[in-house]
Amino acid sequence: MHFASDNWAGVPDAVSSALAAAAGGFATAYGDDEATAAATAQISALFEREVAVFYVATGSAANSLALASVTPPGAAVFCHEAAHIVTDECNAPLYLTGGARLVGIQGDRGKIHAGSLAATLERFGPANVHHGRVTAVSITQATELGTLYTPTEVAAIAGVTHAHGLTFHMDGARFANAVARLGVSPADLTWRAGVDLLSFGLTKVGAWAAESIVVFDPDRAAEIPYLRKRAGHLFSKSRFISAQFSALLKDGLWLDLARHANAMAARLTEGLRSVPGARLAWEPEANEIFPILPVATVARLEAAGARFYEWGTDGLHGDALPVHGKETMIRLVTAFSTTAEEVDQFLAVAAG
Amino acid sequence: MHFASDNWAGVPDAVSSALAAAAGGFATAYGDDEATAAATAQISALFEREVAVFYVATGSAANSLALASVTPPGAAVFCHEAAHIVTDECNAPLYLTGGARLVGIQGDRGKIHAGSLAATLERFGPANVHHGRVTAVSITQATELGTLYTPTEVAAIAGVTHAHGLTFHMDGARFANAVARLGVSPADLTWRAGVDLLSFGLTKVGAWAAESIVVFDPDRAAEIPYLRKRAGHLFSKSRFISAQFSALLKDGLWLDLARHANAMAARLTEGLRSVPGARLAWEPEANEIFPILPVATVARLEAAGARFYEWGTDGLHGDALPVHGKETMIRLVTAFSTTAEEVDQFLAVAAG
Amino acid sequence: MHFASDNWAGVPDAVSSALAAAAGGFATAYGDDEATAAATAQISALFEREVAVFYVATGSAANSLALASVTPPGAAVFCHEAAHIVTDECNAPLYLTGGARLVGIQGDRGKIHAGSLAATLERFGPANVHHGRVTAVSITQATELGTLYTPTEVAAIAGVTHAHGLTFHMDGARFANAVARLGVSPADLTWRAGVDLLSFGLTKVGAWAAESIVVFDPDRAAEIPYLRKRAGHLFSKSRFISAQFSALLKDGLWLDLARHANAMAARLTEGLRSVPGARLAWEPEANEIFPILPVATVARLEAAGARFYEWGTDGLHGDALPVHGKETMIRLVTAFSTTAEEVDQFLAVAAG
Amino acid sequence: MHFASDNWAGVPDAVSSALAAAAGGFATAYGDDEATAAATAQISALFEREVAVFYVATGSAANSLALASVTPPGAAVFCHEAAHIVTDECNAPLYLTGGARLVGIQGDRGKIHAGSLAATLERFGPANVHHGRVTAVSITQATELGTLYTPTEVAAIAGVTHAHGLTFHMDGARFANAVARLGVSPADLTWRAGVDLLSFGLTKVGAWAAESIVVFDPDRAAEIPYLRKRAGHLFSKSRFISAQFSALLKDGLWLDLARHANAMAARLTEGLRSVPGARLAWEPEANEIFPILPVATVARLEAAGARFYEWGTDGLHGDALPVHGKETMIRLVTAFSTTAEEVDQFLAVAAG
Numbered sequence A, B, C, D: 001m002h003f004a005s006d007n008w009a010g011v012p013d014a015v016s017s018a019l020a021a022a023a024g025g026f027a028t029a030y031g032d033d034e035a036t037a038a039a040t041a042q043i044s045a046l047f048e049r050e051v052a053v054f055y056v057a058t059g060s061a062a063n064s065l066a067l068a069s070v071t072p073p074g075a076a077v078f079c080h081e082a083a084h085i086v087t088d089e090c091n092a093p094l095y096l097t098g099g100a101r102l103v104g105i106q107g108d109r110g111k112i113h114a115g116s117l118a119a120t121l122e123r124f125g126p127a128n129v130h131h132g133r134v135t136a137v138s139i140t141q142a143t144e145l146g147t148l149y150t151p152t153e154v155a156a157i158a159g160v161t162h163a164h165g166l167t168f169h170m171d172g173a174r175f176a177n178a179v180a181r182l183g184v185s186p187a188d189l190t191w192r193a194g195v196d197l198l199s200f201g202l203t204k205v206g207a208w209a210a211e212s213i214v215v216f217d218p219d220r221a222a223e224i225p226y227l228r229k230r231a232g233h234l235f236s237k238s239r240f241i242s243a244q245f246s247a248l249l250k251d252g253l254w255l256d257l258a259r260h261a262n263a264m265a266a267r268l269t270e271g272l273r274s275v276p277g278a279r280l281a282w283e284p285e286a287n288e289i290f291p292i293l294p295v296a297t298v299a300r301l302e303a304a305g306a307r308f309y310e311w312g313t314d315g316l317h318g319d320a321l322p323v324h325g326k327e328t329m330i331r332l333v334t335a336f337s338t339t340a341e342e343v344d345q346f347l348a349v350a351a352g
Helices: A013-021 A034-047 A059-068 A092-096 A114-124 A151-163 A175-182 A224-230 A239-272 A295-303 A340-351 B013-021 B034-047 B059-068 B092-096 B114-124 B151-163 B175-182 B224-230 B239-272 B295-303 B340-351 C013-021 C034-047 C059-068 C092-096 C114-124 C151-163 C175-182 C224-230 C239-272 C295-303 C340-351 D013-021 D034-047 D059-068 D092-096 D114-124 D151-163 D175-182 D224-230 D239-272 D295-303 D340-351
Strands: A052-056 A075-080 A101-105 A133-140 A167-172 A197-201 A211-215 A291-294 A327-333 B052-056 B075-080 B101-105 B133-140 B167-172 B197-201 B211-215 B291-294 B327-333 C052-056 C075-080 C101-105 C133-140 C167-172 C197-201 C211-215 C291-294 C327-333 D052-056 D075-080 D101-105 D133-140 D167-172 D197-201 D211-215 D291-294 D327-333
Touching (some): A034 A239, A052 A059, A052 A239, A059 A133, A059 A211, A075 A114, A092 A101, A092 B224, A114 A133, A114 A151, A175 A197, A175 A239, A224 B092, A295 A327, B034 B211, B059 B092, B059 B133, B092 B101, B101 B114, B114 B133, B175 B197, B175 B239, B239 B340, B291 B295, B295 B327, C013 C239, C013 D013, C034 C052, C052 C239, C059 C092, C059 C167, C059 C197, C075 C114, C092 D224, C101 C114, C151 C167, C167 C175, C175 C197, C175 C239, C224 D092, C291 C295, C295 C327, C295 C340, D059 D167, D075 D114, D175 D197
Parallel strands (some): B133 B167, B167 B197, C075 C133, D075 D101, D075 D133, D133 D167, D167 D197
Antiparallel strands (some): A197 A211, B291 B327, D052 D211
């Protein structure tokens, strides 16, 4: 019963096969190989325009280097106060940008809203050497709280972002889950809605390590090769990261895998509605669920070997919040390899 | 006829199989999993002592973060003037150490000698805030010029290094080739000879991405987890990098692969002795060969599709140097997957 | 009528005389001179213990390097959300610490409270490589909003800080105003109350450039000389910065100057109580006053040549807040050279 | 008998007077004041064109921030192997540029020559993400060895620099001594000869702290204000650094002071020619002299209280080198305040 994180999952057969198929022969190192060109072409096709793609080892690297490519000294970057780049990357975005300031914005369910972004930017005022200069906005899709931005919401934020002359970045560590659930095209959810830079990651949906920076206007990508190499993030045998992208994007496998993870989350969600004393902090929209459970239920689940994290409620606002003394909020994450049996077993234990 | 670099090679079946075998089930993310513990135990066994191991994506990351873990502000690190950390990593070691200065030392065939290191350290003098403070020595094994340090030579450098209170780092991107050729134990070639930190990489010998920092005294490793994560170098699905280490270290496969690459280099070396107009800049000791060839021979090889790099002779000293106007020095690198046929074909074209 | 900032003021005669007196002869450069030793001895005497002092050019440098000396990779530093280090130093503290995260804490009138600090630290939890590690707490004395921490309040914050194993830093850009107003000894307001590191600045109270880092336990100061020089902050002719410290500390001049500035602020405060439509956002405690005035009054003052800044009320809580549509909150700062005539003239114009 | 360094000297009366004259009244902080505008206008007049000037606390800051303004990730900067930026700034240029690599070039008497620069750039080759990209050239005027570049030599280096698309920086910590001795205009020695960026320092010639970055094409200066503030190098009371520049530049005082220092060096040089056993490593050209003296003579001078530094001869080439076992090379530096009596006293002791 593994619901701790989707990065506890392994990889589907297609990825193993693709890695094996890439194993033979010689190929130019450092990304100047056919397999990498092919993966980039696939990503361009996926997004319905020619894009520049930079493959890196981790999502933290993708986020940090994407931001580094647009943040001059004194830069301020605006994001949700609970964004992964703020809370979970050991300050990598601060470090790799030379000290860009991450200005956290409050917002329900892990999302910032165009209105509060506009108000924050308004208060920040024009650039000066003391408070610095507004530079970029970053949102996470799906958010850290398992919620989604619709294309309309993305476009509203983009409107504010671009009206102030800023760059718009999307952390897409769970982009697959968002696309799968919203049923829109990757293009509609990104550049057509105004996104300039995407951290496009497939690790959580089924790669072993397949993260990238997608730059929708390739003319704005000139510095990233140097930023990437200077941070030690250029793979020599690039064909193996490319192979993972290619295998997962082929015939929409990445979305099939995401749909399965989402479906398992939905099954879990429905089941939780019948668990005594359980309620959802808010309605899940992708593959992360935040139920509030009696302490005894949580203990029973742990005793039965279920794996998940307790989640702090600090600063959060949800339909079912606050959490009371005899309750705990937990986070449940489903993956491409989560089974219905595993979900049902969890629910059975939870029901007591 | 691929002799451009050993990182143009792919991976052997054992690696593909290991990656596939690791694909199923759930495992704790970020290195706290059984497979990673097992790989670290194997590395400890290999080195005949308990070591701390930090897995990273690239050799540049391993070198840079290893040095970052021992370099305070104002640090000076001593290495060969042609060391990879100086010339080929886009300043990553400078950047990720907060500006440590790399002091290049001259030395024949890519090697620094204990005597010249001692003289350099002597001239540097005691720490002050102007010229900074001597901090570490880094050597590459096998060197960038395909030569080797014997355990005795390593120990001599270690003696000077430790007499000055410095840390001794070894860049082991081709450590396998060195161990295979020297026929000594990994322990004898590292910590028993005084090495404190090893960038232990298996990518060039057959992994797709398997690099690591090995800290021989685990008590000195406390900062590396944070340095690694802050630079975006902590893999979430660590089991897949661990699987590569495990597969290659099992039953000495890494050394078999290195021995094969070395043997192909030896075959190439012997054949070159009969090629008209060819001579070796110096005797190869591992899997890199630096022949000086007539320009016409080089052109003929290129026309026949052979892949290799021309190599600048600036600052180099070899038995057969200098290179004259109608000659070119090239670098030939053999890999685990280089075949005797490929070698013989190359020699046949070279012979004209 | 200059009330824009105390750093718009010049210097008193004593500072000019001291600089002139230091002009002759030769002295060892880079701080190894008698004048610098004498200034450090004065500061030790002032604080009633032997301290280590590092002189730097600016308050931003003092704050940033003080924090840099205690923040390892992944560090989190806790401070008021409106702290100068967060909002007004162009990200210098982020940059010079290698990306330390500044966690802003809310608090009335620019002050953090021990209770909310404790709650924030509790939620942060034990160190890990994702969210990083709690490292330091920084408060500003006097605060950016012209309020003061009493020794008891400082001690309460220190208690929480040290209970979590953190370092306690105080930004003392207006430390003189605080000491003068509170009537306590510098020792009681700092290390006896638990402060570990003080940015001790005399520029705002009357030097032209006299900022320093005071380390109360000199054993913890070993890295600062290198941090300072690596950032380009070591003056060669150190005697001239030392001379300013010496002149201002001699016979308590710095406190006399601060008392004058505070007295002018009190005169201004009292006068404002009679200005029609004026009220104070909160009671001033040092040399900064935040009145809320009718828009027409502000315009009249500006027309009369008064210099001051309008001040945003975002996130602020004061007795007289909120500010209404026809009002503006401004900031008035008095200096050692502010005259009673200037104050009275301002009040006369304000009264209309 | 102080010949240790020109930064052991104090300041002339004109500087003390100017600081005193600037003491009164209020002025806008952070460089937006009339005195700073006036100093910048003087510097523009001095250089016979409109320039952008950025005032900073130290020469290391000026050099590092000047280079930081032109060095992207992976940058290589070319300079003499004994340049101050390489050997004496605690890695500040490496740190503040985010790891720019300083490539040391050999050259007699502390000077690089256009030919060897061209050869070095040729070997470096076109930009790639491994070895990085050539970005800037930096020379020191006067050099660290007391020699000078003529305008013709500067222009030759500029020609090579610009032919490769690089920026040309001059470290002018002793620019005054160079201008005074060469008898050319500041414009002819800098931008008219192709210099793009000048670290223009007056501290060594007589200020207490007056360093600056002069950008000859103000359009290329846009990032420096942010770089400066992010590094903590923006003085609040800028008028006091400006006042020093103004006082020293007025009526050519800076050159008078430099001429005096140079004359004292010439007197010392002439005198040394008659000292038994003494010879000059090379002919001094500004205010630094490198005599080779019998060990006994050096001991006698030290016993008499003379202050100077012994100087390593490593890598140096001079008319009188090498230094033999019973000799020592020392460095003697004269300052604006060095007296003829002091020089003669030194010579008398040296003569024995």
